[in-house]
Amino acid sequence: MHYDDWQENLHSICGHYYGVAKPRQRLIHGRVDAHKFDTLDVASVAGDVDCIKRDRAGIKRDESEHIFFLFQLTGQLKVRHNNNRVILNPSESLLLDSTKEAELDFDSAPGHLISLHMPRSTFLAASKHEVEIGLKMCAEHPMAATIQKQISNFALGGKVDGDVHKASSDMLLNMIQLAFSNVENVEPNYHPGVNEDRFQFAIQLIESHLTEDELTLDWLADRMLISRRQVQRVFQEANDSFAKAVRSRRLKLVAETLCSIGSQSKPARISEVAYYVGFRDLSNFNRGFKEQYGRSPREYVSDHSTTVPG
Structure with a gap:
């Protein structure tokens, strides 16, 4: 070839x-x-x-x-x-x-x-x-x-x-x-020397606990063995924030899930997907989704399937 x-x-x-x-x-x-x-x-x-x-x-x-x-x-x-x-x-x-x-x-x-x-x-x-x-x-x-x-x-x-x-x-x-799971706690081997390393570790923790209600700034600080203020500083130096990092990744997870809705025999409703991922305010979810993807969740589903659950 x-x-x-x-x-x-x-x-x-x-x-x-x-x-x-x-x-x-x-x-x-x-x-x-x-x-x-x-x-x-x-x-x-x-x-x-x-x-x-x-x-x-x-x-x-x-x-x-x-x-x-x-x-x-x-x-x-x-x-x-x-x-x-x-x-x-x-x-x-x-x-x-x-x-x-x-x-x-x-x-x-x-x-x-x-x-x-x-x-x-x-x-x-x-x-x-x-x-x-x-x-x-x-x-x-x-x-x-x-x-x-x-x-x-x-x-x-x-x-x-x-x-x-x-x-x-x-x-x-x-x-x-x-x-491929590391079932041992990662904290004992975690000794980052700079905030760039801490930021990558924070993102890893967020992505692996994205749908859990316990995912809060205090929980993240506890897992990273640093103070709440230090966690905020880590995100600030990366031109990010804890809330923005969680929100954007939860929206991405919703988008991935919506792509497969049309192929499901009993597709989940958009509101159910949003709630499962961690959104509790649907108005905030709909507004954030449109900001990130340039269209509403229903319009996004329409682009990927012929079935649009409510």
Whole structure:
């Protein structure tokens, strides 16, 4: 396949990730194909490019945000992501955050990886514990074979064993959340030296507790082991505030949920979705949604489905 065609397929399926060809390379021995696991996109990425990169420009160009579950089928992949450097061998996997820079190095040899695309806000909000981004799950992990069989058999058209039954997409996401959960408290290992690190940690806590009523400024200060005033200063130095950070991410979670309403046999009402996410004042929710997305929630649903619950 010509490099330009391979790159175009990568963009159309995975967003603005950029394949970097080797010097004078015009042909790619491999291809990028799209598959489905229920409503979730699955990408099959095979090739012998030098690497795939995700930079700040690519992040800004993509409207949708995802957590990608990557697992290596063949070859070796060197991944730099979320301040981690890992090497993926066949049957090993990791989570990749589309809002963060990444480099996937094919190590000068052909490789084949699979990527399951999970809506970022939905995935993080549903996780009961902080999930490990950029750290690999080894092939020997108890959940590894089960997760990979589900994707290989029911998304990629692999041979289905008689004892393997298809999980729902929600069940598959739950398995991945469990496999990558850090069930230990993170605070004992948390010693940020600057407010930039504290801000990233605060955002991580917000995103993993987004739908919980306990998510308040005092709760966040307690989890970060600093005072309420210090938390406010952390957000001020990032030109943000706790209230704005929570509100924008809750609106994003609502938007992700509304995108899937049309495919549900018994779709939830918009007001129910808003309440579940954490909005208690529907007028404030409707006003904030229109400010962030330029249209009302009902108009947003209309753009993504033919059914508009009240």
